[in-house]
Amino acid sequence: xxxxxxxxxxxxxxxxxxxxxxxxxxxxxxxxxxxxxxxxxxxxxxxxxxxxxxxxxxxxxxxxxxxxxxxxxxxxxxxxxxxxxxxxxxxxxxxxxxxxxxxxxxxxxxxxxxxxxxxxxxxxxxxxxxxxxxxxxxxxxxxxxxxxxxxxxxxxxxxxxxxxxxxxxxxxxxxxxxxxxxxxxxxxxxxxxxxxxxxxxxxxxxxxxxxxxxxxxxxxxxxxxxxxxxxxxxxxxxxxxxxxxxxxxxxxxxxxxxxxxxxxxxxxxxxxxxxxxxxxxxxxxxxxxxxxxxxxxxxxxxxxxxxxxxxxxxxxxxxxxxxxxxxxxxxxxxxxxxxxxxxxxxxxxxxxxxxxxxxxxxxxxxxxxxxxxxxxxxxxxxxxxxxxxxxxxxxxxxxxxxxxxxxxxxxxxx
Ligand code: UT7
Numbered sequence: 001x002x003x004x005x006x007x008x009x010x011x012x013x014x015x016x017x018x019x020x021x022x023x024x025x026x027x028x029x030x031x032x033x034x035x036x037x038x039x040x041x042x043x044x045x046x047x048x049x050x051x052x053x054x055x056x057x058x059x060x061x062x063x064x065x066x067x068x069x070x071x072x073x074x075x076x077x078x079x080x081x082x083x084x085x086x087x088x089x090x091x092x093x094x095x096x097x098x099x100x101x102x103x104x105x106x107x108x109x110x111x112x113x114x115x116x117x118x119x120x121x122x123x124x125x126x127x128x129x130x131x132x133x134x135x136x137x138x139x140x141x142x143x144x145x146x147x148x149x150x151x152x153x154x155x156x157x158x159x160x161x162x163x164x165x166x167x168x169x170x171x172x173x174x175x176x177x178x179x180x181x182x183x184x185x186x187x188x189x190x191x192x193x194x195x196x197x198x199x200x201x202x203x204x205x206x207x208x209x210x211x212x213x214x215x216x217x218x219x220x221x222x223x224x225x226x227x228x229x230x231x232x233x234x235x236x237x238x239x240x241x242x243x244x245x246x247x248x249x250x251x252x253x254x255x256x257x258x259x260x261x262x263x264x265x266x267x268x269x270x271x272x273x274x275x276x277x278x279x280x281x282x283x284x285x286x287x288x289x290x291x292x293x294x295x296x297x298x299x300x301x302x303x304x305x306x307x308x309x310x311x312x313x314x315x316x317x318x319x320x321x322x323x324x325x326x327x328x329x330x331x332x333x334x335x336x337x338x339x340x341x342x343x344x345x346x347x348x349x350x351x352x353x354x355x356x357x358x359x360x361x362x363x364x365x366x367x368x369x370x371x372x373x374x375x376x377x378x379x380x381x382x383x384x385x386x387x388x389x390x391x392x393x394x395x396x397x398x399x400x401x402x403x404x405x406x407x408x409x410x411x412x413x414x
Contacts, residue, residue, distance in 0.1 A: 022151030025144070026196035026350045029090060029187030031083025032317040033076045034065040034180075034304065041177070048173035055177050060280025064180025064305030067163045073104050074115040076183035077161030080313070081116055084157065085367060088187035089360050092120040092370045095187075096153040097144055098127040101136025101160045101309035103214060103338065104167055105129055116159060121374035125157070133212070134276045134337025136160060136309035137184070138200065138345050141333070144188050145197035154190040159183060160309035167214050169236040178279070179237075180305035184313020195328070195350035199262035201255045201343060208247065208340035211240045245282060248336045252286035255344035256334050263330070263346035267292060270346070271329040274319060276336055277301040277311035298324065308337065325349050 040063045041052035055061055067076065077100055085092065098120075100113035113127035132139045137160035144156035161183035168176045188197070214237050215228050232238045252275065260267050273296050275283060283297045298319045307314060312333050319325050329349045336342040 021149035023148060023154075023190040023192065024194055024196040024350075025146075025148035025156075025188050026191045026193070027141075027186050027347060028189045029084040029086070029088025030185070030313065030317050030320060031080045031085075031087060032182065032184045032310075032314045033079035033083065034182040034307075034314070035067045035071050035076070037066045037068060038063050039066045039180075044177050047170055048176060050173045050177055058279075058281065059178060059305075060299070060301050061178065061305045062302050064303075064307075065182055066165045067181040071163070071181070072106050073100075073102050073161045073163050073183070074106055074112040074119075076163070076181065076310075077102075077112055077159040077185065078116050078119050080161065080183040080185035080310075081120060081157055081159055082367070082371070084185040084187045085120070086364065088189065089363050090155060090187050090189065091363060091366055092122040092374075093124055094155045095120070095122040095125045095157050097147055097156040098122055098125045099130055099140040099144060099156070099158045100127075101130045101132065101140045101158070102162055103131065103133050103136070103308055104161075104163045108217065112161060113159070116157075118378060119371070119374055120157075121370035121377070122157070132204075132309075132337075132341045132343070133339055134278065134306070134308045134311065135202075135335035135339070135341040135343040137312045138333050138335045138343035139202055139341075141186065141188065141197065142200040142202060142343070142345060145200070148188055148190045149197075151190075156188045157185060158188065158313075159185040160311070160313050161185075162308045162310050164237075164306070164308055167235060167237050169233055169238070172236075172238075174241055175237055175239050178306045180307050182304055182307040182310045182314055184310050184315075184317055186313055186316070191350070193350055195348035198264075198330075198346045198348055199259045200345040201258045201262065203251070203255065203342050205340045208243070209338075211243050211247070211340065212338040213238060214338075244337075244340075245279070247340060248278060248282045249285040249289060251336050251342040252282070252334050252344075253289045255342055256290065256332055259332060259334075259344035259346045263348075265330055265346065269330050270296070270332050271326075272296065272298055272319060272324050273332045273334060274298045274312055274315050275334045276306075276308075277304065277315055278306045278336075309335075 041055045098113045098117045105112045111129035117127040130136050130140050140158040144158050147153045163181045164179035170176050287294045298315045334344040
């Protein structure tokens with residue numbers, strides 16, 4: 001039976017235009033993790049020719065966090081995910097899908113999502129990384145929500161995690177001053193209660209791919225080179241800031257308006273917009289274009305800089321902590337970045353039953369046990385695989401395989 005939320009329904013006008021989902025997808029948990037090390041604008045001015053004044057006035061950023069040698073995209077993502085599971089009071093075994101939106105994974109594969117899945121002990125989940133740069137978190141939430149709304153899964157974890165400091169060109173003052181490291185995560189759960197993720201607009205324009213990017217191992221002719229043919233450094237970010245700025249201010253307004261229309265509401269119904277945190281001036285220009293107050297945009301770029309796919313879930317966590325989102329509120333996410341990609345989404349906040357800190361004591365112990373078991377399982381499986389392969393080498397057929405391999409090397413066409 002579908003329980004109708006009357007407050008929500010009254011504000012929505014074209015609800016009938018979209019098929020009623022099998023179940024609604026609500027955000028029921030949220031968490032964030034940032035490295036301890038703070039890098040201020042003054043610290044940066046010792047590295048490149050810049051100043052606190054220039055960075056603050058052009059971007060609104062005062063400081064950002066930088067990952068230590070022991071931190072990575074997956075470890076930060078894991079911490080954020082654990083906080084989100086705690087708030088949601090969900091056990092790792094209940095999670096059926098783990099998506100990690102990131103541009104800075106440790107490996108091309110295994111995905112950061114698979115590492116997080118294993119470390120959590122989320123043994124009933126599929127996992128993959130999602131590459132849509134700073135729009136990735138909104139893309140990920142939409143995929144998870146669609147899986148829930150179709151009835152194919154009940155619980156999903158979406159992480160946005162980045163170690164941007166590892167892909168920055170620290171000699172390029174036009175980019176290295178902008179970015180920081182961190183992670184955020186949400187848990188989505190099926191519910192009969194109307195609301196949750198109401199709409200999503202996902203867009204891409206690959207013709208702008210050269211405006212913002214990080215060339216990696218699939219680039220042509222990379223062996224032994226530090227620069228690829230168009231002058232971009234291998235593994236380092238490059239950006240045309242002015243063009244990205246213009247693109248961002250345009251798509252924020254367009255996509256938010258479309259997402260609101262799709263959800264059957266107007267922008268005036270939205271209580272808070274949680275945008276990708278790139279530059280305070282971008283948000284100011286977008287607010288001016290939309291003729292809405294700057295205060296409608298959640299902003300914490302001042303303290304974390306641009307954390308790419310992590311910036312929206314980190315800002316969401318802080319908005320909840322600050323009491324800026326209440327049950328039944330309409331909120332919107334909007335992301336934009338490399339690809340070029342952009343994405344906007346309207347969510348009706350519908351988790352009155354969940355508030356941080358109220359999570360069930362027994363379940364908390366079970367989650368801790370799951371994390372410990374996951375670590376033991378990993379150690380045991382690795383040990384048994386290595387013992388297994390040592391034994392395999394002693395078997396007679398192994399010697400035969402070695403002889404065949406040797407023969408094949410000597411006579412490759414036989
Ligand atoms: O996640 C999405 C990804 N990226 C973005 O959203 C970034 C979008 N773009 C921006 O935020 C802005 O374009 C920037 C902050 C990157 C640059 O601001 P701007 O107002 O567009 O500056 P500009 O590139 O037009 O540069 C103005 C001047 C230049 O000097 P000249 O040529 O006028 O003498 C730059 O060389 O500022 C200079 N400059 C700097 N000066 C001090 C550029 N970077 C710096 C710096 N410190 N860090």
